[in-house]
Amino acid sequence: MAETLILLTIGLPWLGALLTWAAGDQHPRLQHTLAVAFSLAAGMAALLLIPFGKDQILVTFPVGGAFGDFTFSPDGLGVFLAAIATVIGSLAVIFSVDYMRGEAQLGRYYAFVLFFIGAMVGLVLTTNLLLMFVFWEITALTSYALISFHNDDPKAVAGGIKALIITQFGGLGLLIGALVLFSNTGSYDILTFINNPAVLPAGALAWMAFGCLAAAAAKSAQFPFQTWLPDAMEAPTPISALIHAATMVNAGVYLLARFFPAFEGVPGWREAVMAVGMLSALLAAIMAMVATDLKRVLAYSTVSQLGYMVFAIGAGGVFASQFHLLSHSVFKALLFLGAGAVIHAVGTRDMREMGGLGQKMPFVRLVFVIGALALAGLPILNGFWSKELILEAGLEHGNPLWMLIIMLVVSGLTAFYTFRMVWLVFYGQPRSEVHAHDAGTAMKVALAPLALGTLTTWLLAGSFARLLSESLPAHEIAAHPTAEILLEVVTAPVTWVALLVIGLGLLAWWQRERLMGISKALTGLKNLALNSFGFEAINRGVVLGMQNSAEKLRDTQTGMLNWNVAYLLIALILVLAVLALGVG
Amino acid sequence: MTLSIPTIVTIIVLGLIGIGIYALLTTRHLIKVIVALQLLVKGAMLALVLAGYLTGQQDLGQSLAITVIIADTIVAVIGMALAVQVRRVIGTLDLRSLTSLRR
Numbered sequence: 055m056a057e058t059l060i061l062l063t064i065g066l067p068w069l070g071a072l073l074t075w076a077a078g079d080q081h082p083r084l085q086h087t088l089a090v091a092f093s094l095a096a097g098m099a100a101l102l103l104i105p106f107g108k109d110q111i112l113v114t115f116p117v118g119g120a121f122g123d124f125t126f127s128p129d130g131l132g133v134f135l136a137a138i139a140t141v142i143g144s145l146a147v148i149f150s151v152d153y154m155r156g157e158a159q160l161g162r163y164y165a166f167v168l169f170f171i172g173a174m175v176g177l178v179l180t181t182n183l184l185l186m187f188v189f190w191e192i193t194a195l196t197s198y199a200l201i202s203f204h205n206d207d208p209k210a211v212a213g214g215i216k217a218l219i220i221t222q223f224g225g226l227g228l229l230i231g232a233l234v235l236f237s238n239t240g241s242y243d244i245l246t247f248i249n250n251p252a253v254l255p256a257g258a259l260a261w262m263a264f265g266c267l268a269a270a271a272a273k274s275a276q277f278p279f280q281t282w283l284p285d286a287m288e289a290p291t292p293i294s295a296l297i298h299a300a301t302m303v304n305a306g307v308y309l310l311a312r313f314f315p316a317f318e319g320v321p322g323w324r325e326a327v328m329a330v331g332m333l334s335a336l337l338a339a340i341m342a343m344v345a346t347d348l349k350r351v352l353a354y355s356t357v358s359q360l361g362y363m364v365f366a367i368g369a370g371g372v373f374a375s376q377f378h379l380l381s382h383s384v385f386k387a388l389l390f391l392g393a394g395a396v397i398h399a400v401g402t403r404d405m406r407e408m409g410g411l412g413q414k415m416p417f418v419r420l421v422f423v424i425g426a427l428a429l430a431g432l433p434i435l436n437g438f439w440s441k442e443l444i445l446e447a448g449l450e451h452g453n454p455l456w457m458l459i460i461m462l463v464v465s466g467l468t469a470f471y472t473f474r475m476v477w478l479v480f481y482g483q484p485r486s487e488v489h490a491h492d493a494g495t496a497m498k499v500a501l502a503p504l505a506l507g508t509l510t511t512w513l514l515a516g517s518f519a520r521l522l523s524e525s526l527p528a529h530e531i532a533a534h535p536t537a538e539i540l541l542e543v544v545t546a547p548v549t550w551v552a553l554l555v556i557g558l559g560l561l562a563w564w565q566r567e568r569l570m571g572i573s574k575a576l577t578g579l580k581n582l583a584l585n586s587f588g589f590e591a592i593n594r595g596v597v598l599g600m601q602n603s604a605e606k607l608r609d610t611q612t613g614m615l616n617w618n619v620a621y622l623l624i625a626l627i628l629v630l631a632v633l634a635l636g637v638g
Numbered sequence: 639m640t641l642s643i644p645t646i647v648t649i650i651v652l653g654l655i656g657i658g659i660y661a662l663l664t665t666r667h668l669i670k671v672i673v674a675l676q677l678l679v680k681g682a683m684l685a686l687v688l689a690g691y692l693t694g695q696q697d698l699g700q701s702l703a704i705t706v707i708i709a710d711t712i713v714a715v716i717g718m719a720l721a722v723q724v725r726r727v728i729g730t731l732d733l734r735s736l737t738s739l740r741r
Contacts, residue, residue, distance in 0.1 A: 612737070614737065616662070619659065623663075
């Protein structure tokens with residue numbers, strides 16, 4: 055049963071991808087229908103898979119000796135992320151029916167979206183590290199293809215290539231981790247490794263731990279790789295919601311959470327993870343305060359919230375990080391899709407040209423404000439509970455207090471930029487002549503469940519904790535009932551400090567005119583933030599360097615068959631020589 | 639001096655592969671490339687049969703050889719079809735005129 059469901063959850067989106075593509079672009083209605091049907095079916099399969107989470111099943115597909123068996127385990131961490139990928143995936147597909155109406159080449163669009171959903175499910179369910187790397191790279195590839203979906207737009211193409219190159223560095227880290235594991239144990243199996251990390255010598259374990267940290271940082275757009283995510287906002291908005299907010303960028307957090315029991319003992323690893331998370335959260339929050347592009351603000355807030363999750367894992371709060379991941383996926387998908395409805399109606403992403411849209415789009419305003427309150431961390435929405443759990447985790451295990459204080463400050467900054475964004479878009483006077491209309495039916499169908507989820511997913515805290523604690527013995531997650539978790543949050547002093555800081559953030563936006571003096575004094579910081587604190591230049595340098603060296607390699611491609619055969623022959627002789635020397 | 643059968647076959651294999659590679663390295667005519675490829679593959683096929691004979695797995699070697707024959711026929715047919723199209727579109731079978739993908 056579990057075996058069939060796993061196959062369905064991965065296979066249905068991939069089959070759908072093929073069929074939608076084969077349907078042909080001259081039948082857009084058929085393409086919309088097929089994509090929605092297959093993504094919904096995959097979502098159902100993933101939800102049905104959740105009850106198997108606690109059984110610790112291992113499903114094996116033997117594929118011969120070279121790569122180890124293809125193994126899948128629907129444990130708590132995996133099924134929950136698979137459910138997020140497919141359910142939010144199907145909502146994004148439904149939203150696309152309105153958003154992408156009339157676009158050319160829908161087949162390419164839907165095929166890549168569905169291909170992505172299947173690969174994401176495979177990534178989180180597999181327990182074979184090499185197979186995980188393959189799925190990891192498929193998600194990177196589809197992310198690139200979808201960022202550059204409008205391939206006649208140079209900005210979209212540049213953004214896609216940048217994302218591809220930077221996430222490849224992360225892929226290398228994961229590959230190094232996989233090879234280190236294989237060369238030391240002769241197997242790619244993750245579960246045996248996590249249950250007994252001592253199979254690796256300390257040096258190899260450190261290599262693998264920091265390789266995985268680099269992989270996670272690149273994938274989740276964490277410091278110092280954070281600049282690809284804002285540029286990825288050239289993608290169609292449902293893609294930003296699905297891949298660059300709710301699912302793919304969580305893969306890095308998932309990787310860290312999955313390997314936490316194995317790596318927590320590596321000297322300096324937890325501190326490094328916390329520092330990466332803290333720096334990402336802080337820098338991205340400051341950049342979000344000055345950005346004027348609606349989607350870029352959301353992208354920076356994604357980096358910042360992912361920083362919270364990474365920080366939580368470093369602080370030892372795996373449950374808090376995964377719970378925030380769940381909350382964040384729901385409310386950030388809601389915010390992105392809401393922003394998509396706004397952008398679709400207004401035709402621009404620049405918040406300076408918006409304003410006063412609330413009257414014309416009451417439904418979108420309602421759901422967007424719900425998402426924004428959750429992002430700001432106001433009670434009683436899901437973002438509040440999970441963020442407070444993270445801050446509490448920052449207090450435990452003897453973690454440095456100054457890091458926690460910075461995270462508290464960031465929650466104030468979050469409240470500030472969130473309210474700035476909501477105000478600029480929906481309130482105040484209209485700043486330009488735009489003909490806005492409220493969202494279409496398919497958009498509303500996609501937005502409503504997400505808004506409902508934002509209001510309610512925190513009620514799942516208890517069952518979620520039980521699922522994780524039962525299926526992940528090595529992670530030592532305590533299973534408390536929902537009421538106990540909520541009571542713990544409400545009675546913790548750090549919660550009230552955080553609420554105070556959030557209140558200060560709101561007050562700062564309320565009294566922004568009186569604070570003009572301070573903001574003038576901080577002009578230098580603002581300019582620095584607008585330039586991404588210089589990381590933009592470094593990352594662009596890396597991307598340009600990569601492209602230039604690739605251009606140089608062009609000289610080796612003569613296009614002449616004779617030369618190619620000569621190269622083949624030389625390579626063959628070299629391999630034979632190496633083998634002869636190696637054996638002798 | 640009498641040569642054993644495996645030795646003779648080995649010489650033939652090496653000869654076929656040598657001729658094939660030499661032709662691939664030097665010829666610039668598309669049809670000749672296809673012919674050279676055929677020689678090369680026939681050498682490889684003979685090597686398979688020989689390997690099966692030497693390891694006592696004749697049936698395996700022969701069935702692999704038959705597989706190669708089938709794949710190789712397809713390669714030849716598609717190669718010829720491509721050559722016809724190249725001749726029609728570009729007007730020549732010279733390999734040097736086929737580097738149009740290079741910028």
